[in-house]
Amino acid sequence: MLYARTPYARQMQEPIEQPIQFDHRHHTRDEGIDCRYCHNTVDKSPSASIPPTQLCLNCHSQIWNKSPLLEKVRESFIQNKPIEWRRVNKVGEFAYFNHAIHVNKGVGCVSCHGRVDEMPAVEKAEPLTMGFCLNCHRHPERYLRPVSEVTNMAWKPEGDQEEVGRRLIVENNVHTRQSCTTCHR
C-alpha cells in the first residue's frame, strides 16, 4: 500500500519523451503564448485536447519552417498522418473528469499540471488520485483563483489564499460536489 502512494508508482516527476521535442518552456514562458491558444477546447469541453497539426503550422508555416526539428510536424500535415503523442496525465477510466467546468470556475492549470512552463519535457506533477481531487472539492478556497488568471502559471494571491478563495467561491458561484456520480457514472 505504501508503495502505491509513492510518486514512482504514480509515474510522477518522470519526464515523458515525446515523438517531437516540443518545449513548453519556450512556447509559454519565452513566447508568452497562452495555454488556450493550443489547448483551445479546455473551457468548453471535458477534454482540453491536444492541438491538431494544422494549429502548429499556423505559426510554423511562417517561422522555423525549415527547421529539422519540425520535420515530423510538416510530414504529419503533408501526409495527413496524425502525430502520436504519449499521454502524460490520466485519471482512471471510471472517472469522468471535465476540464471546462474547472477552468470556468477558477481552477488554474498549474493546480493539477504543475509548472508546465518550466518543464523541458512534460511530466506528471500531481498524483491525480481521488484523494487529490477531493482535497480541492472539500476545500476549494485553498486553490481557487480569479477566472482571468487560470492560465497564469506564476499567479500568487494578494493576501491570504483562503480569504481570496472564499470570496471567489461566492463571486464565481462555485459549488464543488462530492457525490459519487459527479465523476463516476
Place this chain on the structure above:
Amino acid sequence: MSCDESQEKAKTARDERRRSLPIFGGVAKPVEPPRVWRSLTERSRALPASAANEFPAGASELDGVSRRGFMQVLGVSTAIASLGAACQKPNEKIVPFVRRPEEMTPGNALHFATGYSLEGYTAGLLVESHEGHPTKIEGNPSHPDTLGSTTAFEQALILGLYDDDRAKQLRRGEKPIAWTTFLSETRTRCESLTASAGAGLRFLTGPTTSPLLADLRRRILSRFPRAKFVSYAPASGAGAVDGTKLAFGRPLLPRHRLTEASVILSLDADFLNDGPEQTRLSREFAGRREPGRDMNRLYVVEPSMTVTGMTADHRLRLRGGDVPAFAAALCAMVSARGVNGLGALGGLAQGPGSWDQKWLAAVAADLEKNRGRCLVIAGRRQPAVVHALAAALNAALGNVGQTVEYGAPLTTDANSGPEALRGLVEEIASGGIDTLVVTAENPVYGGPVDFKLAQLLKRVPNVVYRGLFEDETAAICNYFIPAAHPLESWGDGRSNDGVVTILQPLIDPLWGGKTEADVLATFLDEGHLGTHALLQKYWNSLSNLPASASGSFDAVWERWLADGVVPDTGAAVEAGVKLNAAGLAQAAGPLLAREGAARGNGLEVSFAVDPKVYDGRFANNAWLQELPHPVTKVTWDNSILISQATADRLGVETGDVLTVSYKERSVDGPAMIVPGHADDALTLPLGYGRERTGHIGKLVGFNAAAIRTSDAPWFDRGASVSVTGSKHRFAITQDHWTMSPDGRDIPPPAVAAPLSEFLKPDSKLHEDLEERRGPQPYIHKPVDYSKQQYKWAMAIDLNKCTGCSACVVACQSENNIPVVGKQNVWRGREMQWLRIDRYFSGSVSDPEVVNQPLACVQCETAPCEYVCPVNATVHSDEGLNEMVYNRCIGTRYCSNNCPYKVRRFNFLDYTGDISPAREMGMNPDVTVRARGVMEKCTYCVQRIERKRIETRIQGRTIAEGELLTACQQGCPTQAIVFGSLNDPNSKVSKLHGEERRYDLLHELATRPRTAYLARARNLNPDIKVD
C-alpha cells in the same frame, strides 16, 4: 379509536397471520386467482419455485463451473498476471486530428439530422455523434411525423450499424471484385441491353418515396424503355390506397389526426406501434388521455393482442377474416342510426356475425354521437374492402378534414404486395428476363412461398442483389453488393405527410457498402458519382425548388441538412373528396361475399408483422431479439399465438411444438397461449427462422413465411394443427423480477380503474390512491432535500404508456447495456435496466391490460443501500441512488433487498469480446461494466452532469425540458416525465401532485422518487365488462 386499541388490533391481526403459517399448523387458504397477473402460471398461483428466487437455480453458475472452482482458477490467473504486469507503465497514445473539422470540439457530442425509411416512409431522426462515431438515435423534434420521439426499431439502428456480421465484400459469384470492376462490367452489360431497349432488364426494389430514386427510375426507363420496375415488401399492405379508390374513385393515402378524435375504432390496425404514422399517432393519442371529459375512447377489433389492443378501452377479439363482415355490419348499424350518406352500404351486412351484437351497437352509437370527432382506422392486414368501408364511415360521419385527411399516394408504386410481384414471377418463369437487379429487402426469404423465388431467381442469368447481410437472397445472386447502412447513406425520402427529409450519413460506410441509388445509377453509367453528388445534382436541377429556398443552393442545402426537413414539401390535402356510396356498395358486395366465401370456416392462420424484428430485417439485431415482446414477453423467439379455449380444444399447452399445415405446406413452431387471442385462430409472427444472416439472428424462431402464400398474405381459414410431441423452451421474462416473490398479495402494482371512478371526487379509488402516497412512518429521520438545487424525480403515466418498448431500447443504447443471449435469459440474467411489466386482469379470454415501465425508482430510503458491505450504492446530495461500479464487489445483497427488483448483475463478461466496430457505438459518457458488477437505472446521471456543467458555465439553472432521460426522450407518448421536484412549476412536480399519483410498494416506506399515475379506462356504459 384510541392508540392502544389500534395497536391491540394490529397485534391480533399479526398473530392470526402468524398462526396461519404452515409451520404453526395453519391450513393454507383456498387458492384464489390474484387480481392482476403477468402470466397464466402466475394467475393459477402455480409459479415455479424458481420464480420466487430472484436468482433462479443456476443463475449464479458459470456453465459447467461452480463458483468455487471459478474462484480457484481466478486466483491462479491473477497471480500469474500480476507477476508480469506489476512494473509495467502505461504507454498510451493521444492521437489528435491533423486538421480538426471546424464544428468539432473533441469531447462534446454533435447532433446531425437525418432519417430512416421503413416501407418507403421516412422518419426524421437526430443522431448523436461523438468524434465521428454515431452513438445514439433520437427523433427529430422538427419532423412532423416523429416529433422528437422514436420507435424501438429506430433506437436499435445504432447496433445494426456496428454489426460485425454485415456483408463486407462485393463479389461476382464467389469471387471478390472491386466496385470499379462491377461498374465496368455493368457498363458492358448496359450496352448489350440497349439493343433490346432493356427488354430483359427488371428491377425489384422496395417501396420508396424518395424523389431521387424516382428520378433515377425515370431516367433508367427512358434509356431502357422496355425495362420494368417492380416493388415488393413482405409486410406491405396495399389495402389503404386500393380502398380509397373503391370509396372515392381515385387512389388516395389517408392521414389520420387523433388530436380531434374523441372516439377511435381500430379495425385490426395496430396504429400505435405499426406503420409510418405510429410515432405521431401515439403522441396525439396520448395527448387526449388526460382523465376528464376530454379523454378519448379507443375500441379495438383484432385477432391477436397488439400494443394498440393493450391500450384499448374496449377490445373485441375477432379473427382477421371476420373483420370485413364486422365492418359491413358496422356500416349497417351506423346507417340505421340515422347517419346519411352511407346509402346502399347499410344493406351489406350478412346476418349476425360471431361477435357480440350489443358491443357493435354500442360502438355504432358512440361513433354516431361523435360525428366529426371520431375515427375508424383499418389495418394493413385487411383487404381493400375494409379500408373502403372505413373510408366510407369516416366520410359519412363527417370525419374527413377533422380526424382524417386524404392526399395523393406518395410511394412510387401503388402496390408493393404479392400482386405486384406476380407479374415479374410470370415473366421470369417464361424465361424472358436476362438481368434482375434486386434492391428490395431479401425477397427470397420474405416473398410468398408459392412464388418459389429461390428456384426462380436461379433461372435469371444475371441477378444483382444489394443487401446488408449475406442472406437468403445473397445465396443465389450472381453479383452481391454489400449495402450501406442507413446511417452510412445519403438519400432522401418523404414522411406520411409528404415532408421531405434529406438523409445524411453519420459515418463513411464501415465496410464499403453501397446505397440503392449507387446501384441504380450504374445503369446510367453514373455509378462512379456517388449518392451525394447524385442527390445534390437532382435537387439542384429542380426548377421548382420549395418556395422558402432562397439564396444560393449551397446555403439552402446546408439548411435542409441542419433542419432535417425540407420546408414547404408537405403533400397537399385533396379537396373535394366525395364518397361514392352507391359505387362502393356495388363493388363491396361481391368483395365481401368473396372474403366470406374464401375465408369460410375452420381454423384461421394469420400472419403478423413482428414488433421486434419486423419482417426479418432486424433479425440480427441483438437488442431487438432480447427485447421482451410487448405482449408475450418472449425473447429470442417467435411463437404460434393461440387462445386458451382453442388450446384446450386442441390439447395444446404453451411450449408444445405444433405443426401448422395450410394448403399443401406446413411449418413447425412452438405454441404460446396468449390472453385475449381470438378463438379458432393462430397468429404466426413473421421475420424469424432465418437460415442465412448474421450469427445473432440465424435460426432463431421458426419461419412463418414457409406457409405464407400470395393469395393469403395475411390470413385464411382451413389450417390444421397437429401436436408433434416435442417441447420448446421459451426465454420469457414475464415471470422474472416479481415484486411478490412468495406469492403474497401486494396492492396491484399497476392501478387501472374506470374513468367514472376518477371523476367521482369521493370514490373508493381516490381513497385507495390517497393511501398509496404521502409520507409513511420510517425509522430514520428523513433527509431534507428541499434546499438542494435539484431534487430529481420521475413520473410515469400509465394512462399514456402503450407498452411499445421504445424506452427499453433507448435505455439500452444510452447506457451501454449488454445483451446476454437466450441461455442467460432462461436463467434470469437479462440486463435491461428498464422493464415493462405487463399486467392482465379479468378473464383470460378478454383481459384488460396495463403496462408499467419500471426501472430503479430511486428510493430516498433505499433498502439496497443498507445492505451493501462496501458502500457501492449510496445517496447523492440530490437524492439519487448512485451505483458506484468501481466499489462494487458483487455480493448482490442490494439486489436481494430491492423490493422492486430493478437491479441487474453482470454474471458474465458480456462486453469483453465485443468487436472493435461495436466499441465505436458505445456511449463514451457511461462506464462499460465488467463482470461481477451490479448495475441499475441512474436516471441517466451522465446527461444530468453534462447539462449541469453546461448550464453552470453559463451561470444559470437547468430549464424545464432541457434535460431528458433516454427513456423519456424516446417515449412516443411522453408517458415518462423527468425533472426536479424543487421547482414547483416543473411538469414532474405537477404530476407528483396529481390525484392519480401513487407510489409503488408505498407501504414499505421507501419514498420512491418515481411516481406512477393510475390508468383510467374510458368505458362505454353500454358495454358490459366482466
